[in-house]
Amino acid sequence: MGAAVVTALPSVDARAAASPSVDLQPYASYWYPDSLPSGTPGPGITWRSLKEWRAEDDVDLAFNTASVPLARRFAPVPVNRTARRGQARIQALVSFEHTAGNPSQGAATADYYALSHWAYLDELVFWGGSAGEGLILAPNAPVVDAAHRNGVPVLGTVFLPPTAWGGDLRWTRDLVRRDALGQFPLAAKLVEVATAYGFDGWFVNAETDGGDAALGADMLAFVRELKRRGAAAGLRITWYDAMAVDGSVGWQGALNGRNQDFFRGADAMFVDFRWSPASLRASGELAERLGRDRYELWAGVDVEAHGWDSSVDWDAIVPRDRAHVVSYGLYRPEWTRGHLPEGRTPGQFHAADDRFWTGRSLDPSQPDTDGWRAPATVVADRSTVDRLPFATSFNTGHGLRWYERGRVASGAEWNHLGLQDRLPGRRWVVRSAGRRPAVSFDFDDAWRGGSSLLVDGDFDAPATVELYATRLPLSPSTVVELTHRADEGAVTVELAVALREPTRPGDPVPYTYVPAGRLRAGRAGWTTASLRLNGLAGTARSLGVRLTAKGRARWRLGALAVRESGATAPAAPARLRVTGSASGAEGTSLRFAWRRAPGPVRHYELHRVLPGGSRRFLGGTCGNAFFVPALKPEGGERSARFEIRAVDELYSASAPAFTVHSW
Known part of the structure; x- marks a missing residue:
């Protein structure tokens, strides 16, 4: 593939791209x-040397670079008495x-591990690597952007596999080879990659045996x-308990004299x-004798084969009757x-994922x-909802269709985790004196993106659904918008706002309720209620909704926004252009x-303008480059x-910024 440079963006040479x-x-x-x-590498695999990598030569860099900064987050009072801060x-x-063939920016399928329980995570490792594909993995941008939006750092992986899995000691020696000054060029290269790609560090796993003390x-x-180079760039390093200080590989299952120097x-050890x-x-x-935090140790918990049926001695890690012993690392929760x-289906996946992270009760x-x-029963949840404006359409980062203002804007399946909204961290807290309705992400309809929030039940008492732990400043000009719909029955809706947290973990949130209307199925479709908060002032600590109905009801929440009045649209991007094309x-x-738009931007959305003017x-992507496959002329057009x-x-x-491509 040829390469050229268009401004600062590596681009595919148009002549080569025509092939x-x-x-x-x-x-x-x-x-x-x-x-x-x-x-020879297998089909779809490209063998590359990290030593030879240069950012200026990387024609895919713009597609792989994360753009969302790592958000700060806070820990509200835990929702139960077992979770600890x-x-x-x-x-x-x-x-x-x-490892190979992982698309940079999502794909045309909804069948994807759309991780969304970020509230309980402190570190995500982009796991992979194999002797036949490659050993060093940089996380793709959608994963990093979604994690960062929720305050979770993401590490790439350096995997030196066991010899039984094709590992070769020469790769270990390559990694730690010094230059003429006695320094490590590949340590510098790893820092350069993480900085260029926008992720947060490396998980180093050296499991190739046969080494010696040298x-x-x-x-x-x-x-x-x-670590020294990474710290200067704000990166973190996690070491995997495999290689010992004498160069041999012997998994200790402990921090001890054979690995304590690593x-x-x-910054941490698995x-x-x-x-x-x-x-x-x-x-x-x-760890404490070494002057370190014991919770910088991640005890491995293997859930790859059996998930929530895995046999784990939990009391050895996180006992209920005394202080936690160490932290833990979930291996393969996908x-x-x-x-x-x-x-x-996406709905089946999220039902399983909610059970994994929350428990069988589905209510933390x-x-x-x-x-x-x-x-959810062990660690306190965290939130990044601490400033205005805040909005969500309960988009999980994948879907069966794409919706805009309640209408289908694309009938194709999709996934792109970078488009995921900040989602409720506690799934699903429902307070009611009567029957508990079911709460879920639903993919059959949406206001925006691929999903909406659905509450479905046989009501015999009001039910309060807690949604977000927040730190949102309120003023007389603050507006809260709910875009919602009744799909079955009649539902009276109130916005639930709390200005203080519970006194103790597990106590109910002290909400004040603001009327948001009564909806009846089949009447008006999607409705947006714009609410003033009736003199509520201070800081909103929690947001939810209270639903009142008689008998069977289904209510759908398409969007929630909290803003100051007078919001304006963002500035437009510029110079949209085609940097490469290939026909097949x-x-x-x-x-x-x-060219990026000036000012704050959440993400960018690319549309095709069809003959007749529809879009x-x-x-979409948080970056400033995007790839679209398999386009064809429509309606006899000569150009798109x-x-x-x-x-x-x-x-x-x-x-919009426009461009045209001639067929």
């Missing part, structure tokens, strides 16, 4: 440290796709230099699954999607006491780029017209 053999689809990046395997934390090692010393010096050289209650107790004590049969205010100790049997693929949604708009936090769209 049907060129694959313009950008993928998440992966590398070997330096030397490549012998032989300031003790154990949770890490997740997630394989979102294969290699162990080089690895320790490498980790220390990686722990001290990094303790291998071979831990025992005694080894974790000793590990926590040793089981919640993988264990479902083929043909699974009513924690289960069964064998599965769900994260399925149609023409295009790469687009544009079709093609996709495209427009890009900036979208702000209230989902207001800017004026």
Whole structure:
């Protein structure tokens, strides 16, 4: 593939792109440290050397660069008496796709691990790597953007596999090779990659056996230099308990004398699954003797095969009757999607995912006491909803269609985690003296994006659904908007606002209720209620809704926004252009780029303007480049017209920038 530079953006050379053999689809990046395997890579796999990587030569960099800054977050009073603040934390090692062939910006399917329980996570590891594909993985931008919006840092993976899995000690030696000055070029390169791509550090997992004391010393010096360089760039390093300081690989299942120097050289350590209650107790004590926080140790919890049926000695990690021992790392929680049969729907996935993170009760205010100790029962949730404006359309980052203002703007399935909204952290707290309605994300209809919030039940008493823990300043000009609809029955709706938190964990939130109207199924469709808060002043600590109905009712919430009056639309992007095209049997693929809009932008949305003037949604991204596959002429057109708009936090769209592509 040829390369050229358009302003600061690497671009595909248009002459090379005209060839049907060129694959313009950008993928998440992966590398070997330096030397490549012998032989030929398999289909769809590209072998690359990290040593040879240069940002200015990376034609996919704009598609892989995250744009959302890491949000600050706060911990409200826990919703139950078992979850704790300031003790154990949770890490997740997630394989979102294969190492090779992982699209940079989502894909045309709703079947995706759309992780959304960010409220319980402190670190996400973009897990993967294999001897036949590549060993060093940079997270793709949608994952990082979604995590950052919720205050969760994301680490790439450096995986040096066991020899039984094709590992080769030369790759370890490549990684820790020094230059003439005694420094580690690949430590500098890892920091450069993370900084260019916009993620937060590296998870280093050296499991290739056969090393000696000299290699162990080089690895320790490498980790220390990686941490030193990374700290200057705001990065973090997590070490996996595998290689020992003598260069051998022997999983300790503990922090001890064989790996403590690696722990001290990094920011945290993943303790291998071979831990025992005694080894974790000793590990926590040793961490404190070393002057470190015991909760910087992640005890491995393997849920890849059995999910919530996994056998875990929870009391060894997070006992209920005394202080937590260490933190823990969930290995492969995407089981919640993988264990479902083929043909699974987004709704089925989220039902399973809610059970995994919340527990069988599906209400974190009513924690289960069964064998599965769900994260909501262990750690306090966190939130990033602390400033105005705030808006959500309950978009989970995938869907069966794309909706705009309640109408279908694209009938195609899609996923793009970077378009995910900030979603309710507590799924689902419902307070009622009567029967509890079911609460879920629903994909059959939406106001915006791919999903909406559905409350469905047989009501015999008012039900308050808690939605967001917040720190939102209120003033006489504050407006709250609810876009909602009754699908069955008649429902009286009130906005629930709390100006203070509960006194103790587990106590109900002290809400004040603001009338938001009475809706009847089949009457007006989607309705937006704009509410003044009747003199409420101070800081909104929690937002929810109270629903009153008689008998069967289904109520759908499409959007919630809190803003000051007088909001304006964002500024428009500029210079939309096609930077590459390639034609094949399925149609023409295009790469687009544009100049970012000045001022704050949540994301950008690309539409095709069809003959007759209607618009079709093609996709969105937080960055300033996008790829669209398999386009074809429509209605006898000689050229296709495209427009890009900036979208702000209230989902207001800017004026468009246009470009045309001739067929």
